Amino acid sequence: MGIVRRTALAVGVVLFAAAPAAAQERSATRSGFELPAHSGKRILVFRPSVSVGAQSTGGMFEPNGDWTEKAKRNIQLSLERLQGRLGNSVVVAPEAYGEDAQRVQEHMALFAAVSQAVIEYQFFKGNRLPTKKRDNKNQVFDWSLGAGVATLPGAQDADYGLFVYNRDAYGSTGRKILQVLALLGPGIAVKSGEHAGYAGLVDLRTGDLLWLNADGAMGGDVRDEEGSEKRVRQLLEDFPGGDIKQDS
């Protein structure tokens, strides 16, 4: 709604789009990093980026405030429960003000950029950089946010920082009907819904990225408690220091 011309928003219909490459999952742990189970580490959780909505018949994202608030609460609770089972305690990052808030914001953006780079260039086939293919072969996972993370509010009282990103679009009734009819009629596969997320663990002393898990197609309905438990379990899959999957 600016005053001058901007790039026109794409209004394309994602009807016949093939399944995206992100519909895979992948995680990596920094070599040499070990987190023994029940070592009582304190994990600082930064404000998770959670967005939940519906997918219109034509494929547009329709945010839903109620679902998002519920999902936020559910994910936080599940995080605490699952980390507790691993023997870690979860600390919610304190509300920051002034320059602190700016630094937190910068690091959140930095984490988003770094994890996007990992997902884009190291994790999945197709876009991998040649150097990162070699890294994958040699089990090298070497990314960092820089030592600045040590100065973030709350970092003094914790060992690791955890960043969480989660985005859900549930297929609307129209989209679901379209999906069924497209399959029954002309036999076209229409994707209904989008469930993508990633979570990363950062060393709060050095800023090194210790572990990252990305998943382009997760299960679990984050709008209810049980579903979000399943979702967080998938987000924390292969989390160092124990198998959450078998723990239940």
Place this chain on the structure above:
Amino acid sequence: MRQAARLLAGALLAPSAALAAAQKAAVPPPYAGVYQPQGVDEIGWWREDDESERVLAASSLVIRDEALTGYIRGVLCATVGADRCHSVRVYVLREPTFNATMSPNGTMRVFSGLLLRVRNEAELGAVLGHEFGHFERRHSLNLFRTRRTGTDVLAWTGLLVSMAPSYRAARAYRDLQWSIYGHLFRYGRDQEREADSLGVGYLNQSSLPPQAAAAMWQNLMDEAAASARARGLRKPNFKAIAFTASHPPLAERADTLAGLARIDGEGRDNGSARYHAALAPWLPLLLDDQIKLNDFGASDYLIQNLARDGWSADLWLARGELYRARGNPRDVEHAAAFYANAIALNDALAPAHRGLGLALLKSGKPGDGHAALRRYLQLSPDAPDAKLIGMLVPGGNAP
């Protein structure tokens, strides 16, 4: 039969009636007060917006200056009225292009490039009023709903067509697709027209001259023409637009806005002096950002436009930097002269000595050049580039 005739007559008369209505600017209705989002999609978008405002508030792009932000807010209040402006939070972003935006939840983003381009309070008010018009009429939500309906229709017809695959069906679908896309873009442009009309409507009711809205667009067209001229391009066509354009063509906007302005408002004070006083502390930074856009024609136009009321040391310095950045031998000569003008007005302006020294070195006058650079180091010994400049001066790094 009679009914059909009336309908037909109505259809024939409708365009001229609509035209007559368009001749008058929208008169703002009394403000409804604190608005709360209603319905699933609006609440959803407000939440997304609240989240993005949280990010914005802590962003390093924001120019955190209470005086400047307060001043802009004051101009907004003077334009749309004190009751309306309570629902707005203003953020000034360091982004050297001409734009401003407003989100559904009342977040107003003002780009710093806008501040360099509008010339008085009335022109600033015209832009802020336009954005407020989008907000008051909840345009983003309506545009979202229209897009959703359009893409839904395309999804269903796409499915039907793929079930009856014939050449004619495919062609009909393509036609429908273009007509729906065309409608969506057209819808967005009509919203812009409505916001323009509202913006002038606010100005008409305010103490600022509404003629400024049209003058601002004229100024922007002149800048675009100057930019094209310096790059050896044809003058842009301000009357035509692309199929996918999000805004109406500039000439149309200027003409319409000129027609909507109240004639008796012309003599009002446009607040030019107050505007320049408020902007003065930020002018060097804004000019610096503009020059780095590497748009010689537009930057030179802006500098000369700002200098219409008299050249200041800052403006001479900016012009010197602009010419030195392009760096042809003739540019460097001009730049040296501009720096000298700046120094004549304010000898303590360190960057002018730096620029002068570098320009003189480049044009083969090392003697004077070294002297100017020495003066720069003397004026700002702690500058980040002091060591670098010191290397250009014989014995400059000696303590």
